[in-house]
Amino acid sequence: MYDVIIIGAGPAGCIAAKKLAEYSYEVLLTEKMSLPREKSCSGILIPKSIQMVEKEFGKIPADVFSYPPINKGIILNSADGKEYWFESEGYNIWRNKFDRWMCLKAEDAGCTLKTLTSALSCEEKEDHVTVNFARRSAEKEGGFNGRMEFFQEKARFVIAGDGASSRIRRGLLKTPSNYIITYQIFCKGSIDLDSGFFHAFLDPKLSQYDAWFNVKDEYLIIGVAVKDASLMRYYHSKFVSYLKTHHNARILSEEKDEVGLMPHITPDFRVDLGKGRVLLAGDAANLLNPMGEGVSIALASGYAAAEAIKVEYDFNKHVNPVNILDRYESNLKGEIDYMKRQWRFLSTLSPDFKCFK
């Protein structure tokens, strides 16, 4: 019996695992991929993320950074052609390296790490949760060799940080995931936009949500977000044409493309922090700041969930799970209120941006 099983080794899962292991709990951290795993992300850490990461994990190693290493902020282009500059120094990192580094720090703190291990479902019992897992045998060159092992683990509590399409959330709350699809292409070429900034475009002619441009190492990254997956290439090509005509984009080659998911924040969206002995954190809880900034709130929620367990669960199996969930909600209330204010503010900047109207 573990004290806590943590599902998903993204920022939410890694910080929760590290904190709880440091508090001497028996912690199992499971990740469905092998590490380092790819995660579609612009890789910008805002100052809040940097502060939390440096406090909890230490200095970020140099090889985790992409070039330019400093992000100077965001330039937001509204639907009515206005430009808003939000200057603030952040970091520009590669998520595969960043998440692996955090995960290894959690392992160093004493948690057990199982990769290639996918959580299928959680069953709540009177004083614990049983988690059903499928584990793939090690990947061979050229792919997975086809063997699967099914097993169960038990814990007093579970923290699910399994991302925007969270299987655990769907099973727990019996609600479908509500996410938007992101599509970005890594190109070689040139453009007359400042590579130090993240450039966001809220014109509904260019995407169903937002479109963006940023630079990482030698790549120009051009992305769009859509609700309807069948339209992602259509909007992407419109956005590329826009960048060609308005910003002199010259695309010499397309090196790779990437599809990702983000929680779909709408005016009636809800944050779900869990049920019973299962707490949800990060994207799995529907936590996301405007312009797809989610690392800071994933870290804050993983941390808040770990602190709630620490305060309410004194290695005592008769703890009331309601107290833990309440404590988690109150730990995170300030962050959630801030997130909602940010979304409202964004909707005042761009008249056609539908969120939070």
Ligand SMILES: Cc1cc2nc3c(=O)[nH]c(=O)nc-3n(C[C@H](O)[C@H](O)[C@H](O)COP(=O)(O)OP(=O)(O)OC[C@H]3O[C@@H](n4cnc5c(N)ncnc54)[C@H](O)[C@@H]3O)c2cc1C
């Ligand atoms: C295109 C794009 C650009 C973005 N850019 C930024 C940015 O620049 N800055 C920023 O702050 N945020 C950005 N975000 C948002 C950010 O990536 C997320 O908000 C953040 O990663 C959420 O962290 P998490 O820990 O909740 O989930 P994730 O980082 O998604 O981690 C979830 C982990 O769970 C694993 N997993 C999933 N299912 C299971 C399962 N059943 N069992 C075991 N493991 C499982 C996954 O493999 C993954 O490793 C971006 C998102 C996208 C899509």
